[in-house]
Amino acid sequence: MAKHTHDYVDLKEQPIPEGSHLLEVDNLKMYFHTQDGIVHAVDGVSYTLDRGETLGVVGESGSGKSVTAMTLMGLIDMPPGKIEGGDARYRGKSLLKMSEQEMQHIRGNDIAMIFQDPMTSLNPVYKIGRQVGEGLRLHRGYTKKQALERAVELLDLVGIPNPEKRVNEYPHQFSGGMRQRVMIAMALACDPDILIADEPTTALDVTIQAQIIELMQEMQQKNGNAIIMITHDLGVVADMADKIMVMYAGRPVEFGTADEIFYDSRHPYTWGLINSIPKQETDEKKPLTPIAGNPPSLVNLPAGCPFAPRCPFAVDICHEQLPEHVTTETGHYSACHFADDPAFLKNAPATSRTAGSRRAAAEALADTAKEA
Amino acid sequence: MAENTPLLKVEHLSKDFPAESGFLASRLAKKVSAVNDVSFEIHAGETFGLVGESGCGKSTTGRTIMRLTQPTGGHVYFEGKDVAAMSKRELKEMRRNMQFIFQDPYASLNPRMTIGEIVSEPMTIHGVGTKEERMETVRELLDVVGLNPEHINRYPHEFSGGQRQRVGIARAFALKPKLIICDEPVSALDVSIQAQVLNLLKDLQQRYGTAYLFIAHDLSVVQHISDRVAVMYLGKMVEVSDWKTLYAEPHHPYTQSLLSAVPVPDPDIQKSRKRIILAGDPPSPIDPPTGCRFHTRCPIAQAKCSSDVPEFREVKPGHFCACHFAEPFPIKESSIEL
Numbered sequence: 001m002a003k004h005t006h007d008y009v010d011l012k013e014q015p016i017p018e019g020s021h022l023l024e025v026d027n028l029k030m031y032f033h034t035q036d037g038i039v040h041a042v043d044g045v046s047y048t049l050d051r052g053e054t055l056g057v058v059g060e061s062g063s064g065k066s067v068t069a070m071t072l073m074g075l076i077d078m079p080p081g082k083i084e085g086g087d088a089r090y091r092g093k094s095l096l097k098m099s100e101q102e103m104q105h106i107r108g109n110d111i112a113m114i115f116q117d118p119m120t121s122l123n124p125v126y127k128i129g130r131q132v133g134e135g136l137r138l139h140r141g142y143t144k145k146q147a148l149e150r151a152v153e154l155l156d157l158v159g160i161p162n163p164e165k166r167v168n169e170y171p172h173q174f175s176g177g178m179r180q181r182v183m184i185a186m187a188l189a190c191d192p193d194i195l196i197a198d199e200p201t202t203a204l205d206v207t208i209q210a211q212i213i214e215l216m217q218e219m220q221q222k223n224g225n226a227i228i229m230i231t232h233d234l235g236v237v238a239d240m241a242d243k244i245m246v247m248y249a250g251r252p253v254e255f256g257t258a259d260e261i262f263y264d265s266r267h268p269y270t271w272g273l274i275n276s277i278p279k280q281e282t283d284e285k286k287p288l289t290p291i292a293g294n295p296p297s298l299v300n301l302p303a304g305c306p307f308a309p310r311c312p313f314a315v316d317i318c319h320e321q322l323p324e325h326v327t328t329e330t331g332h333y334s335a336c337h338f339a340d341d342p343a344f345l346k347n348a349p350a351t352s353r354t355a356g357s358r359r360a361a362a363e364a365l366a367d368t369a370k371e372a
Numbered sequence: 373m374a375e376n377t378p379l380l381k382v383e384h385l386s387k388d389f390p391a392e393s394g395f396l397a398s399r400l401a402k403k404v405s406a407v408n409d410v411s412f413e414i415h416a417g418e419t420f421g422l423v424g425e426s427g428c429g430k431s432t433t434g435r436t437i438m439r440l441t442q443p444t445g446g447h448v449y450f451e452g453k454d455v456a457a458m459s460k461r462e463l464k465e466m467r468r469n470m471q472f473i474f475q476d477p478y479a480s481l482n483p484r485m486t487i488g489e490i491v492s493e494p495m496t497i498h499g500v501g502t503k504e505e506r507m508e509t510v511r512e513l514l515d516v517v518g519l520n521p522e523h524i525n526r527y528p529h530e531f532s533g534g535q536r537q538r539v540g541i542a543r544a545f546a547l548k549p550k551l552i553i554c555d556e557p558v559s560a561l562d563v564s565i566q567a568q569v570l571n572l573l574k575d576l577q578q579r580y581g582t583a584y585l586f587i588a589h590d591l592s593v594v595q596h597i598s599d600r601v602a603v604m605y606l607g608k609m610v611e612v613s614d615w616k617t618l619y620a621e622p623h624h625p626y627t628q629s630l631l632s633a634v635p636v637p638d639p640d641i642q643k644s645r646k647r648i649i650l651a652g653d654p655p656s657p658i659d660p661p662t663g664c665r666f667h668t669r670c671p672i673a674q675a676k677c678s679s680d681v682p683e684f685r686e687v688k689p690g691h692f693c694a695c696h697f698a699e700p701f702p703i704k705e706s707s708i709e710l
Contacts, residue, residue, distance in 0.1 A: 060562040060563065060564060060565075061562055175653045177653055178653065205425035205426055205589065205654075206425065206589070206590075206591070206630060206633045206634055207425065207629060207630060207633045207649075207650045208425075208653065209633065209635075210633040210635075210647065210649045210650075211649055211650075211651075213635075214649055232562065232563060233563075233635065233637075234563075234637035235634070235635030235636055235637040235642070236635050238635060238636060238637050238638060238639045238642040239635070239639055239642040239643050258639050259639065262637070262638060262639055272564060273563060273564065274637065275567075276563045276564045276566065276567035277563060277567075277592070277637055278567075278570070278592040278593055278595065278596035279592070279596075280591075280592055280595060280619060280631075280634070280636065285595075285596060287571060287574070288567040288570055288571055288596070289567070290564055290565070290566075290567030290568040290571060291564035291567075291568075292568075294532045294534060294535070294565070295562075351638065352638050352640055352641055353640065
């Protein structure tokens with residue numbers, strides 16, 4: 001990698017242009033061109049993100065949540081990948097049009113990433129201190145000694161005991177939870193604007209998961225960075241995310257604030273996800289309502305709505321026509337033909353807030369519609 | 373078998389592994405205490421959940437019951453007979469009634485065998501029926517687990533993860549066993565598929581009256597499927613009770629923190645919950661802490677905990693807990709509001 005060039009001005013030190021957000025992803029499309037056909041891996045993803053915010057990206061395996069993040073980071077090999085449309089702007093500058101050299105300044109310095117598997121994302125032959133300090137030497141021109149000193153501070157910051165001793169140890173001497181702390185220290189070394197966490201707690205036990213989530217939130221409060229939290233677990237994003245994007249078959253099917261997704265969801269796939277999770281109940285157990293069938297292959301997507309073959313409410317139009325985003329005034333959108341039909345929305349699962357306002361409001365709306 | 377004999381009885385089961393390999397290993401005193409003094413019973417038709425974090429010994433418990441590894445202490449009785457003392461022939465007969473469902477649907481199916489061969493293999497081994505009869509049973513089983521019986525000649529790679537797990541389930545049910553040990557059967561699956569498989573396991577249990585030993589790390593999954601639940605920590609059973617009591621009134625501080633660490637997919641509830649976040653990692657089972665094995669991470673540990681091993685005592689009828697201070701609820705103020 002090229003060393004830090006001193007005439008380069010850090011993007012994160014430049015102001016965000018008037019009227020734009022820290023990160024704006026606008027109808028991004030990235031397809032893989034394979035021998036079997038075109039894989040629609042990222043198909044029309046849009047969202048905005050500001051400093052201090054957390055975006056939760058939720059979906060099942062193969063829904064395109066990780067590929068979207070990797071596309072932003074320029075980590076997809078092109079070919080077979082190809083940008084087919086849309087844009088992703090960081091502080092008003094398109095990430096997709098940057099040269100490889102510019103992207104190297106972005107990666108780690110402005111946008112950093114934590115991966116799912118802390119066992120394989122650390123290099124087993126280098127000491128922890130060297131790996132944590134690598135970004136600082138590369139982007140900030142630190143000397144070896146300065147980088148090591150800062151690495152000790154960073155390890156201390158993420159709650160690793162005896163950091164002076166542990167910087168000189170190798171990854172195999174750390175437990176899974178401790179390795180993930182090292183990954184967080186590494187990602188935060190250059191004080192990035194955006195931290196992308198790709199299933200950071202999936203490989204960890206539940207008590208360790210709680211520690212790591214708390215640490216990420218603590219670090220965010222201190223540094224004010226934005227977080228993109230990629231996960232298959234709706235529980236993880238419930239108290240962490242400000243906004244949530246639900247993905248299915250490479251497409252965002254619903255996007256809104258955490259409250260909107262959990263209490264006012266407007267897409268049958270989100271309903272299905274919520275219904276599939278066993279509830280912690282202490283009175284009586286109700287059977288789960290799974291989503292029938294399997295996720296589609298991204299090579300031969302069915303015509304119409306990709307969720308239609310598994311959707312219990314699908315009618316003819318769903319199999320024929322791709323639904324547009326139905327957007328409310330708050331920016332909450334749903335890719336469902338019936339997302340603005342109050343009668344249809346009554347099919348949403350009951351939540352801890354229901355029986356209350358929304359349902360009543362929906363019924364009132366339906367009644368007035370009838371009268372009219 | 374007498375009327376009240378449990379289907380499976382596990383008494384003071386222990387399993388140690390030598391911590392190092394090599395010809396001197398057995399002479400060196402270092403041992404991994406994977407399972408230590410575990411006792412429980414499973415009755416016919418019941419689901420017994422075994423929950424704990426990685427390395428707590430839950431899978432080793434399952435494997436030792438099946439005698440896939442030899443126990444180093446204690447006894448396992450299947451229908452009143454000691455599994456460790458069984459002859460080869462008796463063991464084969466026992467395994468006909470005790471089957472296994474594995475975690476990884478990719479690794480547990482032979483890629484060179486067709487679905488028909490995989491599902492009929494247990495019947496072939498135990499000499500059940502003629503070849504035609506076996507294939508007929510396979511077709512029925514595939515239908516029952518929600519696969520197309522016409523796919524009998526397909527190979528595992530032609531199926532998705534959830535479908536493969538259905539094949540593994542069909543294989544486990546091929547001999548209509550009395551007990552199935554399910555070792556993390558849904559943890560490799562996506563949440564929508566996981567719900568399908570959990571419902572299937574419940575349906576099959578109602579249909580065939582099979583008992584399950586359900587091993588998992590996911591508390592909400594275990595709660596959903598189990599009649600009784602046991603929590604393990606570092607090779608020890610720390611709490612056993614019926615599912616309702618365990619989730620409503622957990623006594624052991626480890627159970628309480630485990631329950632409170634599970635994220636609830638509901639922002640209102642999640643934000644209002646008080647959470648106990650345990651510090652540090654579980655200690656190594658090579659040299660487990662003295663006294664109560666949980667005392668190094670326990671929020672209410674006292675001097676006694678590091679010296680005396682807590683007794684696994686009955687705190688309420690049918691509710692056992694291994695904690696010196698289990699009653700009254702030691703950290704009730706911060707217990708879980710469900």
